[in-house]
Amino acid sequence: MAKFLNTSATNYYLEELIKNASERLILISPFLKLNDRIKELLEDKDRLKIDVRIVYGKSELQPEEINWLKELQFVRTSFCKNLHAKCYINEQGCIISSLNLYEFSQVNNNEMGVYISRDDDSEVYRDTYDEAKRIIRISDEVRITLEKVAPEAPSKEQEKSESNTKLSSSKVAKKLGMKTQEFLNKLRELGYLEVMGEGYALTDKGRAIGGEFKTNKRFGDYFIWPESTELDK
Structure with a gap:
């Protein structure tokens, strides 16, 4: 049965969902902005060669974060126009929530969400996973670059x-x-x-x-x- 999550529970379950991903991880959030904790968790997934897909609708990354993201070989990013969904999935379960990825570990907002276990709610999990895959398919996979003006022309x-x-x-x-x-x-x-x-x-x-x-x-x-x-x- 799906589990209701308040603000603190959403943060906790999201961290556990990322930490426990052993095969795949899908993070769908309108805003691509990562705090230190999220980056630490993603670095660990990259070391373990876990397939990570991040789908976003707007990037607010700083230059140093862009350089950091480019170094992760198993983390792929995709841009989806008009994205408003917030959904986080691994092979065990998923979270559908009002929580944006950039709000992770913040307590200023009042959030709500639900955690869906693959074992307990297999049909709902499958429907959610299928929709996430559809969003990935209609998204454009991008490689982020810092080229603002190409400071110096190549030789x-x-x-x-x-x-x-x-x-x-x-x-x-x-x-x-x-x-x-x-x-x-x-x-x-x-x-x-x-x-x-x-x-x-x-x-x-x-x-x-x-x-x-x-x-x-x-x-x-x-x-x-x-x-x-x-x-x-």
Whole structure:
């Protein structure tokens, strides 16, 4: 039978749900903002190679948090437009609650929720899990990048190694007679990039026109675009 959770119980059960995940973990919350305790728990899941999916509708991560998240190999993030659901699932049970992920361990708000055990309420758990998987399917998996303006254009050697027909954001911007930030803003307006924390992430529409996300230990993160890229001004 489902168990009712008040504010403190929701926090407790959510921590236990994350800690006890041994096969999979799905965290669905409109806001992607992580406190130290959540990060500690996710780091442990990553070390254990547990498949973790985080679905969110808005990111409020700070630059250092973005860099931290990028280092986790088994934690994948997906963006879902108009997301308002809050649901947290492992292979044993799930929590449906008013609690946003960023409010975890906070006691300022009055929250309510229910814990559903897979053993005791298998049908409800399955329906919840199926809906969570549907939300994942309609979401766009993204790799978060800190590229605000691509501070320095990649070296000529690096560009040659990428492609003879694709250039960095700053190079394409210069070719179009635009400033780099102006170019990135235009790409966002056209739906080729989306704002992600303190930077941008490539959308499916951006990939469709040939945009690519690149990362390099020496030069950092950046985007490349077809040399022939044209924008409607």
